[in-house]
Amino acid sequence: MIEIDGLTKRYGDKTAVDGLSFVVEPGVVTGFLGPNGAGKSTTMRMIAGLDRPTSGTVRVNGKHYPGAAAPMAELGILLDARSVHPGLSARNNLLALARTAGIGRRRVDEVIELAGLGEVAGTRAGGFSLGMGQRLGVAAALLGRPQTVVLDEPVNGLDPDGVLWIRLLLKSLAAEGRTVFVSSHLMSEMAQTATRLVVLGRGRLISESSVEDFTGHATTAGVLVRTPETGRLGQVLAAPGVTVIKDGTDLLRVTGATAEEIGTAAWRAHLPVYELTPTHASLEEAFMQVTKDSTEYHAGATR
Amino acid sequence: MSAITQARPGPATIAGPVTQVRVVRAEWTKLRALRSTRWCTLVSVVLIVGLGALIAGSGTAYHVSASNTAAKGVSVALLGVLFAQLVIGVVGVLAFSGEYGTGMIRATLAVVPSRLPVLWAKVIVLAGLVLPVTLVCAFVDFFAATALVSSRGGSVLSLTDPGVLQTVVGSSLYLTVVVIIGLAMGALLRKTAAGLSVFAAVFFVVPIVVGALPQNIRGFAPYLPSNAGGALWDSPLNAANPLSPWTGFAVLCGYAVVLIAAAAWRLRRRDA
Numbered sequence: 001m002i003e004i005d006g007l008t009k010r011y012g013d014k015t016a017v018d019g020l021s022f023v024v025e026p027g028v029v030t031g032f033l034g035p036n037g038a039g040k041s042t043t044m045r046m047i048a049g050l051d052r053p054t055s056g057t058v059r060v061n062g063k064h065y066p067g068a069a070a071p072m073a074e075l076g077i078l079l080d081a082r083s084v085h086p087g088l089s090a091r092n093n094l095l096a097l098a099r100t101a102g103i104g105r106r107r108v109d110e111v112i113e114l115a116g117l118g119e120v121a122g123t124r125a126g127g128f129s130l131g132m133g134q135r136l137g138v139a140a141a142l143l144g145r146p147q148t149v150v151l152d153e154p155v156n157g158l159d160p161d162g163v164l165w166i167r168l169l170l171k172s173l174a175a176e177g178r179t180v181f182v183s184s185h186l187m188s189e190m191a192q193t194a195t196r197l198v199v200l201g202r203g204r205l206i207s208e209s210s211v212e213d214f215t216g217h218a219t220t221a222g223v224l225v226r227t228p229e230t231g232r233l234g235q236v237l238a239a240p241g242v243t244v245i246k247d248g249t250d251l252l253r254v255t256g257a258t259a260e261e262i263g264t265a266a267w268r269a270h271l272p273v274y275e276l277t278p279t280h281a282s283l284e285e286a287f288m289q290v291t292k293d294s295t296e297y298h299a300g301a302t303r
Numbered sequence: 304m305s306a307i308t309q310a311r312p313g314p315a316t317i318a319g320p321v322t323q324v325r326v327v328r329a330e331w332t333k334l335r336a337l338r339s340t341r342w343c344t345l346v347s348v349v350l351i352v353g354l355g356a357l358i359a360g361s362g363t364a365y366h367v368s369a370s371n372t373a374a375k376g377v378s379v380a381l382l383g384v385l386f387a388q389l390v391i392g393v394v395g396v397l398a399f400s401g402e403y404g405t406g407m408i409r410a411t412l413a414v415v416p417s418r419l420p421v422l423w424a425k426v427i428v429l430a431g432l433v434l435p436v437t438l439v440c441a442f443v444d445f446f447a448a449t450a451l452v453s454s455r456g457g458s459v460l461s462l463t464d465p466g467v468l469q470t471v472v473g474s475s476l477y478l479t480v481v482v483i484i485g486l487a488m489g490a491l492l493r494k495t496a497a498g499l500s501v502f503a504a505v506f507f508v509v510p511i512v513v514g515a516l517p518q519n520i521r522g523f524a525p526y527l528p529s530n531a532g533g534a535l536w537d538s539p540l541n542a543a544n545p546l547s548p549w550t551g552f553a554v555l556c557g558y559a560v561v562l563i564a565a566a567a568w569r570l571r572r573r574d575a
Contacts, residue, residue, distance in 0.1 A: 045409075045575075048413045049412075049416040050412055070319055071318075071413075083408075083410045084405070084407055086405055088336050092332060095332050096411075097411075099325055099328040102319035102320075103317060103319070144414075176314045
């Protein structure tokens with residue numbers, strides 16, 4: 001479990017993380033979403049005790065992490081693929097970390113196999129591709145079988161095979177009762193793996209909810225109605241708070257009314273309906289909507 | 304609901320507590336596997352032994368007299384130490400700057416979040432590498448040089464001559480403290496280029512520049528790290544050091560302690 005309370009980090013006069021409070025529960029995969037520069041990596045560095053919070057606290061499994069007796073049992077973290085020594089082989093990079101917790105070569109070889117690095121374990125990590133570096137970083141995070149796993153953008157640079165591996169891995173870690181906290185700016189990826197979402201924008205918490213709630217609450221969710229009587233059904237549905245948009249000859253997009261209400265209204269007015277489909281905003285759309293005011297860098301917006 | 308509220312044992316883990324001994328083993332794993340360590344060690348050996356043999360085997364063979372003591376003869380044969388100290392300084396600086404430069408420091412400090420054991424471990428493994436290697440080098444150099452000098456008709460130097468053993472062992476002790484100072488510079492400056500520049504300036508450039516200054520304004524010269532430490536092994540750059548050998552060495556150790564303390568403070572306080 002990760003408990004973050006009033007966490008703030010300033011670098012000079014720039015505030016990277018601003019009064020952040022949330023809890024990451026064990027047993028499920030929690031996604032950490034936000035545009036680039038939102039403060040995700042800074043938050044993760046503070047979880048690992050690498051950066052000191054300007055104010056606020058972080059607790060990992062109920063403890064102050066830098067004071068943990070057996071840190072590798074508490075937390076395994078992937079910060080970025082480039083936190084390995086390029087002059088050391090994959091095996092020696094892992095072995096150097098493992099030694100600090102009395103973890104033996106057998107476990108090192110185990111995570112090497114798990115990460116699919118068996119063939120390159122003896123070669124210097126400096127020659128690794130981004131994807132291989134990422135696998136090595138994930139292997140390092142898993143070395144101690146930690147109770148809490150924190151991964152910053154783990155699918156970055158991975159091939160489709162690797163992406164699938166990460167998805168299954170995250171789910172199996174959560175199923176073992178571990179706390180799994182994984183950041184991404186790829187909403188579609190989170191939709192595949194995460195159960196809960198913490199959304200960050202400009203260093204502030206935007207939302208903390210389940211994935212369903214997050215997409216369900218987005219205002220673009222509506223109902224698609226296929227009917228030959230688009231004009232008459234539109235009149236029947238007209239009410240305050242309901243918008244009806246005609247889309248093609250026999251299609252209506254209705255927001256502000258449920259499928260049940262539309263179906264009942266159409267039946268009362270004796271209007272035929274061929275299709276009635278509630279549409280959820282994709283995680284992507286919901287995310288864009290929720291973070292549109294908090295994006296640090298709008299692509300070409302001000303130029 | 305009782306099944307859920309019951310305290311459930313945490314998921315299986317295999318990681319034990321961090322101990323200083325474990326962190327030393329971890330740092331040794333890194334140090335021995337790095338190519339830079341092997342190269343620098345090899346170059347140091349060649350410089351100390353090779354340069355010593357070259358000096359002993361060329362020019363006029365050394366003769367002990369009132370002004371040319373046996374100890375001085377040995378320190379001349381140890382001239383390579385002056386160059387080896389630069390290579391050994393590189394090993395020291397790289398031990399930290401290499402980790403900051405590559406990003407490995409984040410992985411290292413994430414698994415040892417109390418941080419200081421990493422610094423102590425690096426001190427231990429570097430001293431544990433440099434002390435035995437340079438001690439063997441210094442003795443090999445001594446025996447090779449004395450054999451060459453006596454075979455060319457020079458004086459026969461012995462380890463039992465006054466000051467000889469102190470010079471041979473002292474050169475190795477000197478280099479051991481030098482690697483610690485290099486380590487502290489790497490930890491304080493974090494950048495390899497900056498660390499190496501400052502190290503080379505302090506141990507190589509400044510002593511030479513100060514040596515060229517007028518007599519009346521270089522009263523501090525004996526207290527420069529390389530000169531103070533040079534008093535112990537009678538460094539050839541350091542003709543007349545008013546400090547006694549062990550006082551000089553204590554001054555050198557003082558620099559190391561202060562720098563390591565500053566490095567510890569910075570490592571503890573600053574973001575990684």
